[in-house]
Amino acid sequence: MDLLQISNLYVNFTTKAGVVRASDGVNLEIKQGESLCLVGESGCGKTIVALGIMRLLPQNAQISGKIWFKGKELLSLGKEEMRRIRGREIAMIFEQPATCLDPVFTVGDQIAEAMRVHERCSGKESKEKAIDLMEMVEIPSPQKRFKQYPHEFSGGMQQRAMIAIALSYNPSLLIADEPMTFLDVTIQAQIMELLKDLVSKFRTSLLLITHDLGVAAEMCDGVAVMYAGEIVEKGRVSEVFKYPKHPYTKALLGAISNDGLKPIKGSVPELTSLPSGCKFHPRCPLVRDVCREARPEMKNGVRCHLWEKS
Numbered sequence: 001m002d003l004l005q006i007s008n009l010y011v012n013f014t015t016k017a018g019v020v021r022a023s024d025g026v027n028l029e030i031k032q033g034e035s036l037c038l039v040g041e042s043g044c045g046k047t048i049v050a051l052g053i054m055r056l057l058p059q060n061a062q063i064s065g066k067i068w069f070k071g072k073e074l075l076s077l078g079k080e081e082m083r084r085i086r087g088r089e090i091a092m093i094f095e096q097p098a099t100c101l102d103p104v105f106t107v108g109d110q111i112a113e114a115m116r117v118h119e120r121c122s123g124k125e126s127k128e129k130a131i132d133l134m135e136m137v138e139i140p141s142p143q144k145r146f147k148q149y150p151h152e153f154s155g156g157m158q159q160r161a162m163i164a165i166a167l168s169y170n171p172s173l174l175i176a177d178e179p180m181t182f183l184d185v186t187i188q189a190q191i192m193e194l195l196k197d198l199v200s201k202f203r204t205s206l207l208l209i210t211h212d213l214g215v216a217a218e219m220c221d222g223v224a225v226m227y228a229g230e231i232v233e234k235g236r237v238s239e240v241f242k243y244p245k246h247p248y249t250k251a252l253l254g255a256i257s258n259d260g261l262k263p264i265k266g267s268v269p270e271l272t273s274l275p276s277g278c279k280f281h282p283r284c285p286l287v288r289d290v291c292r293e294a295r296p297e298m299k300n301g302v303r304c305h306l307w308e309k310s
């Protein structure tokens with residue numbers, strides 16, 4: 001059964017420039033224990049989908065659709081119940097851990113506080129558990145590190161601390177939004193390994209948002225490719241990365257250079273004035289008349305007219 005099922009998720013922002021269609025009918029499923037990566041260029045709507053699941057969208061967002069999680073429809077839950085789910089069942093880590101850690105408390109206190117709330121344990125016990133958790137996320141000398149403030153931690157160490165906080169309540173779903181973007185390449189690889197190990201140890205399902213296809217291939221079972229607010233292709237990583245169908249996926253993978261598609265010409269369209277038909281058509285080297293006229297449906301894991309008949 002699916003742990004998470006998003007159906008027809010629309011998120012619009014009304015701005016001076018017009019209506020921004022950040023999520024334009026997104027459908028996604030994550031099975032229990034599965035890792036799914038959501039990939040696509042910057043500005044495609046990936047973060048908006050994640051924030052939609054968490055019900056943490058900015059005030060000016062208009063949202064519709066259904067997000068089923070363990071039999072509950074998240075968009076129709078009351079604020080309190082949603083807070084409980086956010087506190088216990090779904091955790092999220094962000095691109096910039098520094099902005100999520102409170103500068104006035106020690107890192108250890110922040111992990112211990114998460115432990116205390118979620119495990120309902122005493123102060124002393126929560127400190128011990130926090131140190132265990134710091135060890136688990138491979139923060140060296142956790143006894144000493146416990147007493148340090150966020151600014152004394154490097155970016156990589158801060159992200160480890162965030163992972164510890166996220167895992168403190170053993171969530172069923174962890175959403176990681178570009179967690180490696182601001183880290184050095186070697187640190188990225190370490191954090192990736194760590195996340196991979198922890199997800200399998202805790203049997204947590206993972207929604208990993210990344211623009212790094214190498215990371216996606218390493219870490220995930222499934223992949224969903226997002227372009228201009230839509231999922232244009234989805235399937236198993238082993239299938240999609242080997243035999244990409246959508247010209248956009250191919251472009252992302254840099255796979256078809258012999259028929260002219262170099263990675264990647266042009267840019268994501270303005271989400272206030274989307275092209276007619278297939279949103280990728282202005283950048284697509286394989287464009288035909290039908291692509292300019294009709295919006296392709298998602299069929300057999302791909303949203304592309306060139307595949308509709310096959």
Ligand SMILES: Nc1ncnc2c1ncn2[C@@H]1O[C@H](COP(=O)(O)OP(=O)(O)O)[C@@H](O)[C@H]1O
Binds near residue numbers: 043047
């Ligand atoms: N509060 C907001 N008001 C208006 N537009 C927004 C707001 N937040 C995000 N957007 C727009 O939504 C689109 C998708 O953004 P985002 O999900 O952050 O993209 P990604 O994570 O794929 O880089 C972008 O065009 C962005 O400008």
Ligand SMILES: [Mg+2]
Binds near residue numbers: 046047
């Ligand atoms: Mg983003």
